[in-house]
Amino acid sequence: MNDDTSKPEDDKAATTATETEATKPDEKTATAAATPDPIEALKAENQDMRDKLLRTIAEMENLRKRTEREISDTRSYAIAGFARDMLTATDSLSRALMVLPAEARDSSDTTIRSLIEGIEMTEREMQRLLAKHGVKPIEAEGQKFDPHKHQAMFEVPDPSRPEGTVVQVVQAGFAIGDRVLRPAMVGVAKGGGATGAPAEGTIDKSV
Incomplete structure (x- = not known):
């Protein structure tokens, strides 16, 4: 005698098998979506490397300009301390000339006139040398x-x-x-x- 009544266990197994088959395409799609596109990954890596290269070039250019500026400043201002001391000596010569009475310049004494002219020449030469090195x-x-x-x-x-x-x-x-x-x-x-x-x-x- 044939028993047409289906067992519940058989129906459940059939349903599970059907659901499993139905979900397989979705799992494949999810797996494909989770895997990065190698071309896009290479593009992103290339862009990142390009940005790093541009930043490095900019930093090197800034360093070059800063170094050139520092070298120029060193050349221009290296004698600042010496020049300041020279000004003190020049002031002393100027004051010596200022306190000389007018009659001393017109003196018939050749030695005195030569001394005054020597002081004046020394002051002018010191001023010329200072100007030559940028001191104005x-x-x-x-x-x-x-x-x-x-x-x-x-x-x-x-x-x-x-x-x-x-x-x-x-x-x-x-x-x-x-x-x-x-x-x-x-x-x-x-x-x-x-x-x-x-x-x-x-x-x-x-x-």
């Missing part, structure tokens, strides 16, 4: 007071000059390149307003 005087008289280049020693009441104008130089200042070796010691105008006319409401105390 700072413009001061008639200029607007600049605290980076000038050192104010006193104020001069002068209503005819704009306020803050350098009207007297006590000691010349010098610079080497863009650096100040020493500021110029100056007297600065006071009381002239912004354009040189007496400031409104001020009183000229020099009268």
Whole structure:
């Protein structure tokens, strides 16, 4: 006698087999999606290497420029300390010439005249050598007071000059390149307003 009644276990096994077959394509798709495209991977690696190369080139160029600038600064400012000491000697010669009385220059004594001429020649030669190595005087008289280049020693009441104008130089200042070796010691105008006319409401105390 044939038993047409299906066993539950057989039906469950058939269903599981069907589901397994149905899920196989999805698993293949997921596996394919998880595997990176070798061409895209190579493109990404190539882009990364290119970026690193460009950064390295830029860094090397910056280093080259910085090194050139440092070498240039060293050449320009290496004698700054020596030049500053030379200025002290030059000042001494200038002061020696300033204190000489006028009659000494006109003296009939050949020795005195030769001594004065020798001092003057030495001062000029020292100034020439300083200029040859880039040490130049700072413009001061008639200029607007600049605290980076000038050192104010006193104020001069002068209503005819704009306020803050350098009207007297006590000691010349010098610079080497863009650096100040020493500021110029100056007297600065006071009381002239912004354009040189007496400031409104001020009183000229020099009268």
